[in-house]
Amino acid sequence: xxxxxxxxxxxxxxxxxxxxxxxxxxxxxxxxxxxxxxxxxxxxxxxxxxxxxxxxxxxxxxxxxxxxxxxxxxxxxxxxxxxxxxxxxxxxxxxxxxxxxxxxxxxxxxxxxxxxxxxxxxxxxxxxxxxxxxxxxxxxxxxxxxxxxxxxxxxxxxxxxxxxxxxxxxxxxxxxxxxxxxxxxxxxxxxxxxxxxxxxxxxxxxxxxxxxxxxxxxxxxxxxxxxxxxxxxxxxxxxxxxxxxxxxxxx
Numbered sequence: 001x002x003x004x005x006x007x008x009x010x011x012x013x014x015x016x017x018x019x020x021x022x023x024x025x026x027x028x029x030x031x032x033x034x035x036x037x038x039x040x041x042x043x044x045x046x047x048x049x050x051x052x053x054x055x056x057x058x059x060x061x062x063x064x065x066x067x068x069x070x071x072x073x074x075x076x077x078x079x080x081x082x083x084x085x086x087x088x089x090x091x092x093x094x095x096x097x098x099x100x101x102x103x104x105x106x107x108x109x110x111x112x113x114x115x116x117x118x119x120x121x122x123x124x125x126x127x128x129x130x131x132x133x134x135x136x137x138x139x140x141x142x143x144x145x146x147x148x149x150x151x152x153x154x155x156x157x158x159x160x161x162x163x164x165x166x167x168x169x170x171x172x173x174x175x176x177x178x179x180x181x182x183x184x185x186x187x188x189x190x191x192x193x194x195x196x197x198x199x200x201x202x203x204x205x206x207x208x209x210x211x212x213x214x215x216x217x218x219x220x221x222x223x224x225x226x227x228x229x230x231x232x233x234x235x236x237x238x239x240x241x242x243x244x245x246x247x248x249x250x251x
């Protein structure tokens with residue numbers, strides 16, 4: 001692993017536009033379960049599709065019950081060594097942006113400026129009205145839920161919903177456009193903790209590789225991009241990224 005980390009470090013040191021793409025695997029070490037593995041989120045909760053949420057109060061109530069259960073764990077989660085290592089690299093000017101599939105806000109909590117985090121699937125710490133599109137303070141919604149409001153609504157009458165992308169819901173156009181442009185023009189692209197199975201997010205490594213970028217993958221399981229990667233490390237992000245940061249910043 002040491003030799004592979006050194007190769008990645010050398011490519012980052014070479015300069016250019018360096019992009020990191022993260023998935024659920026970077027946050028499992030913070031105690032946040034992933035979605036697809038045994039015991040993961042979809043193993044515990046049936047997904048509520050967007051059209052169900054919008055058409056059925058019963059579905060909205062189920063959605064909010066699930067959110068309450070997950071949010072309690074999310075509040076206790078803290079950035080782990082992998083998040084902090086990326087924040088160090090970003091602070092040193094070595095990363096142009098972090099594109100993430102995660103909705104946990106841990107990249108921002110680690111110290112990466114919000115403007116450098118591209119959230120493809122939204123952020124569960126924000127609550128948005130599906131009608132007027134205004135953001136509502138999460139603490140206010142939490143109090144309403146704790147007080148017995150099982151499907152909170154906005155003052156305009158619209159349905160409130162965590163600002164994340166549900167199954168069947170349109171992807172955020174601005175974020176997808178930004179991620180696509182960054183991936184298609186970068187010199188270095190590193191995937192961390194993603195199975196690369198969810199579209200359109202999974203297209204990003206291909207955009208990068210087609211542009212001629214160096215592609216590194218750090219993931220415990222196989223991905224569809226393993227055979228086109230320049231460096232593949234099948235190990236925990238919490239071990240690999242701190243070693244990378246040390247190689248770059250403390251040499």
